[in-house]
Amino acid sequence: MLLRFRVRRSRLQRLGAAGSRIGVVLLFLVAIRHLYQGGKLSSADANFRAVKASAQSLSTIQDSAGLRECFALLADRKDAGSDLCIRANNFLSRLHAAGLNIPLPPGGNVFERHGICAGACFIATNLRDAEQVMPNYIYHLLLTVGLLTHYGNPAFVSVYESGSKDRTADWLQVLGDVLDALSVPHRLELGGSIQREKGEDRIHFLARVRSAALVPLFEQCNATGQFCAPSNDKSNSSGRIIFLNDVLFSAADIMRLLQYPADLVCGLDLGMAAEPDMTEQEHHATVAAYLHAKWLMPQHLAIQFTRLSLLSKWWRKYHHKRKPLLREFGPLFFYDKWVARDISGRMFTNRSPYVVYQPSVDRVTAGRPVRVHCCWNGLAIINAEPFVRKVLGFREHREGECAASECSLLCDDMWRLGYDNMVMDPNVRVTYDLAGVNKLFHAFSSELPLGAPGLVYIPFRQEEVRDVMSLPKHDDISRESSNPDGHRTREVDCCDLKKGANMVEFRDPGVCHTSVVTLN
Template sequence: MPTIVERLIAIPTALKLLFALALGLSIGHLSRNSGGTTSEPWIGSGSVKSFRPQRVSSSYQMPLPTIDQRKRILDILSSLTAHHTRECTRYSQEAYVNQATERYAPLIGHKAPSTHSAFFNVFGGTEDEHALHRSSELSGDQHKYFFAINLYNSFDVIPDLFATLFRVGSVLGYHNVFVSIYENGSKDQTKALLRIFDALTRSVGMRITIRTSARTRGSFTHRIEYLAEVRNSAMVPLHERRDEGEFFDTVIFMNDVLPCVDDLLELIYQSRLQNAGITCAADYMYHDDIGAPVFYDNWVARDLNGTALENAPFENIFHHEESSSRFQRHLPVQVQSCWNGIAILDPAPIYQPPRIKFRMADIASGECSASECSLIGNDYWAAGFGRIVMVPRVKLAYDKRVYDIIHPPRRNLTAIRGYVKLGGLEDDPRSDPQDRSWYGPHDRLFVEEESQPLDFQPGPEHVWCWGWDGAGEIDGPDVDPIWEKMPDRSTTPESVSIKHDRSMAL
């Protein structure tokens, strides 16, 4: 007579999989509905009070895991998930680690640990203690961050996005972070990886909404209309949380890029330091004719003259002379528009009138059919939130080939473990040839100008626009470029005045 084990082995594989799936769904349903203590609801920290109704209880709140549980998950993710960006902070020079520790300390969303270096294990520290604390140990600055991500056939970059989001969340405070992912039309295993990510985020107490769809762009659907709808789909949970009484201070919109943890931290730091409406990175693609990476997103990026940036090496990207000088020194630059892989948005004009969202141009009224990311920049200017900043220090790539070129390893012997500096020049990016180069190592030292607020200027009267009116599969803009007139408000000093104070306690 066959044993129970033999009978189980004889069950067809398909039935085994169905049983395992049903069991997993049952356990997940029970865990989501299990009781437990919840953290105190957040009441907001921004100065725009008109869009903050009284907070109500939320079905999204859940018991926070213990410190040991969160540390265990973070250790697993730190060692297993990152692929292309796995080494980006592992061998950072000591001077940079000290600078980053001090620079990003105001972003800590929980009580700081007793030893300053423990917080920055992500920057190559060796201590085992992590800055992962229970809700009873949270700091007073509970700035809330909403991450919006669109994914399509993103199997190759998702592991790096996972690892970066977990590390950044451990700094900002998992309880302060909400991640919204909208995926549609993928033909690879993107959806399968997202199921894993969903489980792991919940295990550390970080809230997440992942929505997937089989929808793809139709042959006669306007490209910009489609892209605007996809981006707005990633923003839906922001408004759902608003209806529940929860508001966020900062929105981080990410494309399928390969960011390191300090890339995101620097963008958030600059966004809050500058009280910027939009803050973006600089992204790069490989140019076969040149045989090197060049600036990528010039369909969106515009300088203060309203001129398009160039797909060129960095000496020739900007036409605005002062901006070009700052860019080549890796200093934050005011621009008219940018997106460049990651954009940090002030959500105030999204929450309150004019309630900005991604859109296509009103072609019937004569508006140039620009990118949905250009149009949201124009709308921010028109709403009086025209403080738009590009951060050249943050260099983003979409594949490992470009990533490895723009983040070369440091060749300074004083930064190699086991060597001690004996005289010579002080650690200074102004004197280090690598730190002065276009690409340079990821651990480029900071200079004091990178921590200074910009003197924002009103926007240009006209902006160069190369429209895309066609609905079919066309490889680029299909109408003649024009100098488009901008709204009068965007050319006044009032367009760059601070209306929503998101500054840090430095």
């Protein structure tokens, strides 16, 4: 009995010693992780301080016109050797070192520059916890503003930020310093008071914050004579609104979209696929790529492992709960399908060719612009006239309407009011994070967004603008008819957002159906 006790005590002692060693190893790994994270934070702090100091240096410059010219030259990737331009380039270099930046494509001088804002350009953005995109946002926004203002397009920048718990507001203060140096008028509202109230529907809240970003628009006519409702002797003095989401975009994207004399024009927003949208095959491929890259499992073994029936359901649950871990290994999907509708009123799809109407399919796959019923897609350029006339604004759905997004309802209202020139250029491709950038730009081996599945990329040509604007606005009349009032109506796909929900459950029965939209 005593011998058994001694044996058991010896085993317990060995287990205790082993447990102590494991504990020490775990503590060591935790310490290493904290040191690594601390190093990253320290590096991020140093980069931010460098950007801030460079921005403050620019704010002391008295030659705002010369500085705008420098940013315009840098946007065109031209050598700018003056001391002033060297300082501007130094600021952009510090921004580039501080975070993710979309590359500037070659050949920026192919765009028309003068008068493309039809009066003036109002750049509006809502931001919340957008620290990761801020270096790119500031970099390309300043290049855009430099191009616009240097070529005679007055610009105003309005940002409404609220609810951020990261450094978004600090980055916006940097932006404000440089806009001051450029003498570009702006209003950057930081820490805004609009918060989502308890029980408030998501779309009602989003309509309020989007409207808040447009508040300065309605003050400009009296203050500057810009963004005014058209009078009898001035047919189009209202300007255009460039509305940006918290996406990763290029200055060339904005300049390209501004070439279209449309009431609304957008590109494509592409992001990493969410697990519920994947097919079984796509899901297996994503997990296999993850196992191969992170667990060093041989690729053929990883593929076989994910196909084991006993593990399949477990993997899907794991994938759904660990989306950030697997995000970079999945396919690239079109994101804003809840809003986007092709010219027949049918919903865009996640996968190429994204549109459904066959004539549009043929054009999009060839990289050619098409007419659409609606789009937003992370970056939209809108005719400001109906806004300054106070006949259009962001809102939630009314009783009897599709419970759609504030952007979808905006499109429907524009059609009803006769602002129905709407175009999508599939060569403008914005995204949301590093995973999306790596897919679009082939891990930065390309300066062009060539990684959109199933799409050809074509350089900009002015003849494509003329061609798409010559297409009929009612390209597909098979879903159109006349109502008793004599107005045309169009059947438009609708996917209702349930009351109190944040996301549409597209796969739920009865969620998606057809609604009727009145046309002018």
